[in-house]
Amino acid sequence: MAIKHPFLHAAACSVAVLAALPMPAFGQQTPSPQDAAARYQALAAEERTKAGDPAFDYALGTAASDAGRYGEAIVAFQRVLARQPANAPARAELARAYALAGDIDTARAQFSTVVDDPTIPDPVRQRFTGFVRQFDKQIKGGGSDLSGFGEAAFGHDSNINSATQLTSITIPLFAALGPGSLGAGARAQKDEFYDLSAGISAVSATSRQDRVFGSLLGNWRDNLDSAAFDQSSLTGTAGFAHTFANRDVVSLSGQVQKYWVGHRGFRTAFGGIAQYTHLLPGGKALSASVQFNRFDYDRDALRDADRFAVGIGYSARNYAVNLIGGHEETRRQAGDAESNTFAGANMGAEFQVAPKVALVAGAAFDLRRYDRADLLFMRKRHDERLDLTAAVKVAVLPRLFIQPKATWSRNWSNIALYDHERWTVQAGARFEF
Template sequence: MALAAGLVLQAPAPLLAQQADPGQADALYQSLAPQEADRAGDPDFDYALAIAAIDSGHYGAAIIALQRVLAMQPNNAEARAELARAYAMAGDIDTARAEFATVVDDPSLPDPVRQRFTGFVRQFDRQIAGGGSDVSGYFDARAGHDSNINAATDLTQITIPLFAFLGAGNLGPGARAQDDEFYELTGGVSGVTAISRQDRLFGSLLGNYRDNFDSSAFDQASLTGTAGYAHSFANRDVISLSGQVQRFWLDDDGYRDSYGAIAQYTAMMAQGRAITISAQYNRLDFNGQPLLDADRYAVALGYVTSNLSATVQAGKEETVRQAGDAFSHWFAGASVGGEYPVSERVAVQGGVAFDMRRYDTADALFLVERSDERLDAQLGVKLALTGNLYFQPRATYTRNWSNIALYDYDRYTLTAGIRLEF
C-alpha cells in the first residue's frame, strides 16, 4: 500500500486491509457512497466504505468514515491504523504519525504488528525531519550491432545544387552509412539530502562510453553533471531549480561543451501519477566549429504514472554567430515510453518519439532551408537475474526524413546487456 512520499505499508490483514485493484475499489466505493446517508454510524458499513475510499483515492471521505467508526469503537486498533494510512495518503504526515503512535500503544496489539507499526512511526519521524539522505545509481554494459554508426545517408553520390554543373559527386566514406559492432558502457550515481522538512539538495553524475570495433572515428563518450535544489509544498507538489554541465567527446577528442539551467514544477496526483512542466536553457559550444555555437531554449510538458511517461516539448536553437544562421532552427516533438511487467521477473520495455526541425535560412550548398522529421522507436525485455541485476536485450530503430538528401537516413541497433541497479 503506497503512501505519500514513497512510504510503503505492508501489514498483515486484518490490521491493515490489503489494497484492492483501483478499478474494483472505485466501483465498490461508488456502490457504497449512495448508502452513506442511511447507514452512516454503522461501524461495519463505515469501515467497508472507508477501505473502498482509501483504495480508490477518496481520502477525505475515508477519514470521515473512519472517524465515525472510532466514535463508536474508540479502541478499534484496526480502524485507527487505517485512519493513519488515510492521513498519510492524503499527505498529512504529522497526523498519520500521531495516529500510528496511538495504535502502537494499544496493549491488545500483537508484538509482530507492534514492531511493524513502530517502524512506520520511525519512517514518519525521518520524513518530518526532512527525509535524511539517499544515494542510488546504476551501471549498464551492453554490446551489439549498429547499421549506421555515423547517422549518414546510404547514397553513394549526391548532387549539390551550387555545383550542379559538375554533375553528381561521390560521397566519401565518412559521409556514407557505415555499419559496425560496438560495446557501450553507461553508468550514473545520484544523491539527495534534506536540508529541512520541505527542502532538499540533489545531484547526479552520468557517464557514457561507446567504442565501435572497426571504426574509431565515430566512437563517443559523454559526462553530465547536475546539481540543484527542490522544495516540496504542503500538497506534495515540487518545484526544483538545477544547473547542468556536459562534455561530449568524438573519437577521443572534445567535440562539444554544454552548460545551462533547468526549472521544473511537478504536480502530484492520485495513485502515483504526476504532471511536470519544465523550462530549460543550454549554451552549446562546439570545439573548433564556432559557427555551430548556439543558445538552446526548450519548454516541456510531461505526464508520468508508475508504468508510463509521456512528454511534449518545443523550443529554439539559435546560433551565436549570424554566419551560422543556417544551423539555427525551431524544434518540437513528443515521446511516450513505458515498462510493463508480464511476470514477477520479466517486463517489456518500449517507447516511441517523434520530433521535427525547421531551419531558419537556406543551406549554403543546397540552397534550401533544411526541414527534418525524425522517428525513434525501441523495444526490449528486462529480465531480473537477481534482486538488482538485470539482463536486457533491446532493438532500436531511427528514421530521419530530410529535404536535403545528405541528412536523410535510417538506422537500427540490436544489443544485449547487463544492468546493475543500486
Template sequence: MSLKQGADVGRDWVIGVAMGVACALPGKAQAEVDNLVKQALTLEAQGRMAQAYALLAPVVDARAGDPDFDYALGIAAADSGRPGDAIAAFQRVLAVWPDHAQARAEIARLYAQAGDVDTARAEFATVIQDPTLPDPVRQRVGGLIRDYDRAIRGGGNQLSGFIDADVGYDGNVNSATNLTSITLPVFAFLGPATLGGTASRMSDGFHQVQAGASGSMAAGRQDRLFASALGSWRDTWSSDAFDQAAVTATAGGAHTTATGDVVAVSGQAQRFWLGRRGFRTGIGVIGQYTARLRRDRAVSTQLQYFRFDYDGDPSRDAHRYAATLTYSDRTALLSIGGGREATIRDGARNLGYWFGAVQGGSEVPLARAVAIIAGAGIEHRDYDATDPLFLAGRRDTQIDATIGLRLTVRNGIAVRPRATVTRNFSNLSLYDYSRVTGSVGLTFAF
C-alpha cells in the first residue's frame, strides 16, 4: 500500500470510527453547550462546514481553550479545507481533555489525509486504548492500525494479469503499397518494375492470443521491486510468412517519495519472431519519473535506451534512444515524445532515423457495463541517409486510429470489438500504404 493509498484508506475508516465513537462515548449535555457552539453544530449536521467555520473563526482568540468550542471549530475547519486550523483546534481539545476519543480520531484522519502514516497510526493506537469503545468500533480501529502497519512496511505483495484472445481480418497483412508497379531510379532504364508476391498488398484473416502477468513486493517502506512478462502470438490463416510472436520480460524497482511521486528504473528484454523464425532481439533500460497531481491525474517522463540485434541481417542492428512526456487521468492519456534509432554500421545509415510522435487515448463509460475506447497517434520519421534504390532521403508520416467497445460480461471478463486504421504517407512510393483491421476479442483480467 502506498502512502497515498494509506491516507485514502484512513479517511474512509476514520469517518466510520469517529461516528461510532461519538455515539458510544458520553459527552456533555446539550444544555451545557452555549448557543454559538449549538448553532455551529447545527450547521455542521447540515453539511454547511464553511458557514460553521465563518461563524466560529472570528472569536477564536476569546474562546480558544474551551474544548466544546475547539471541537466544533476543528470539525468545521477540517471539512472546509483548513487542515492546519483543524489540527491546532483538536490539539487544544486534547490538551484539556486527553481522553477525548472523537478529537483524537479526527486528528488522526487529518494526519492520514496529509500522508503522515506514522502519526495517524499512533493517534489511532491511542484511540483503541479507550476502554469505553464498543467492540465493533474497536475492531474497525484495529483493522485500520493493521493497514497502516502494512503501509509502514511498504505494503503487501501484488499480482495481476490478463489473457486476451482475438479473431479478425487484416486488409493489408504485410503493410505493402497498393501499387502494382513502381519505377526505381537506379533501374529506370528498365522501365517500371511489376510488384508481386509479398511486395504487393495482401489481405488475410487472423487469430491471436496475448497474455501477461505482473507482480510487485515491498523492499522497504517506500521501495518496491516489480517484474512482468508479456507474450503474444498472431497466426494468419493463409500464409505463415506473416505470423508474428513476441515475448517481453521486465524487472526493476520503484521508490515513492514523501509527496507520492514515483521514481522507477527497470531493465527489459524483448524477443520477436516473424514468419515463425527469429527476427529481432532487444535489450534495454527504462527510467521513469511520475508526478502525482490532484484528482487522480499524473504527469510522467520516461527515458529509454535499447540495443536491437536482427537475426541474419546485422546491417540493421541499431541503438535506440527515446524520451516521452505523458499526462494521464482517470479516463484519458496524452503523450508526446521522440528520439533516434541509429544503425551501428555506417553502410546502413539509410535504415536509421530520427522520430517524433504524439498519441492519445480515452476510455469513456457509456453505461454500467459498456465503455467506448478510442485512440489516435501520429509519428514522423526522417531517415539518416539516401535510400539506395530511390536515390532520395526517405520521410514517413504514419497516422493510426483505433475505436472499439468494452462490453463487461462479469467482473474481469469483457468482450472487445474494435477497428484500426493505419495510413503511412511516404515520399518513396514503395513505403506508402494504408491498412484497415477489424477484430473481436475476449479479455479475462485478474
C-alpha cells in the first residue's frame, strides 16, 4: 500500500490538473524530466543577462517548475509580477509552484487573486475556484473520509478446531495407565464453512496536522456440520494521529474485541497501541509500535493474561514486512504454564499481473516458549507455527472483487496434543467502498 502525505499529494493532484488548462500559462503538455531539465539549464545559463525581462522570466519560471526546481520558479515568477502585477497567467503559475513546493497557504492566496481577475474566462475561473476550495479543505486538515468493505466466502477446512490428528495420547502423569483415547473435540475435524466479514472505517481532521479515527470490524464463520467450533468476533478501534512537519506520524489508539466460539462468549480483549511512522521516498515507510492487551476468558479464569509487545514494520507499494516480540503473563500464578514469551514475523504482498488481476501472497512465522511446565505433560511447552496464504484477486467491477484463496498452517510442538496441521480452500466475493 502506498503511503503519501495527504496534503502534498492532494496539492500535487490539483496542480497536475491545473497544468492542462487551456490558457497560455498551462497550454503546453508537461515535458519529460530529461527535456524539462535540459530546457531549464539552457534558460538558466542566460539568467544573468536576461533576468528582469517578463517574457524571459516567465519562460524560466515554467521550465524551473517542470524540472522540479520550485524555489527558482517562484523567484522568476515574482520578477514577472514585480513588472506586471496584472499578469494572471504568471500569478497562476506562481501559485502552482508554491503548491508543488508544499506551501498550500501561499498557493491558496495566489489562486484567490487570480479568481478575482476580470480578464480570466469564466470556465477557467470556475476551475480556479474549485482549486481554492480544495486548498481550503487541505488547510483545515483534509476533511473527513468514510470507507468500508463486505466479504462473503465458502470453502473447506481440514481442521476446524486446530487439533492433533492423533486418536490417542500418553499423558506422562498417568503413563502407568497407558495411552488414552482423545474425544472428538480434541481430534482434528474437517468441515465445509461459510464466512462473512464486514468493516467500516472513518477518519476526520481536527486540524491540519491532527486526525481522529475509528473502525468497527465484524466476522462470522459457520461450519455446516460442527456448530461447536463456529467462530465470530467484533472489534472496535478508536484513536488519534498527529503528523509532524517532516511528514512523520505518531498515533495512539485503543481497541476492544469480543470473541465467541460455539455461539458462546470465549474471550474479551482490550488494550492500546502507540505507533510512530517515518515516511520514506517512493511511498515507503518504517514504523515502530508498542502494544498492551488484557485478555479475560469467559470460562477459564486461569488463562486471564496481560500481553506486552513491541513491533517494527516496513511497507512499500506492493508488500509489507512486520516483526513482533513480547511476553504474555497470566494474572494468576496457578495459570503460569500458559505464560509465554513470543516472537514473530509476517509478510504480505500483492502484485498486479493483468489490468484486472492481482496475485496475493502471505507468510507468517510465530515462535513461543512457555514459562512453566504443563501440569499434565510435565514439560515446558515449545511451539513454532508457520502460515502460508496464496490468492488471486480479480476485479469484476470497479469495487467488486472475486478472490479464490488457499491457506496452509503447521504448528510444531513438543507436546503432541498441540502439534497439528491445517489447510483451507475457499472462494468469495469482496465489495469495497
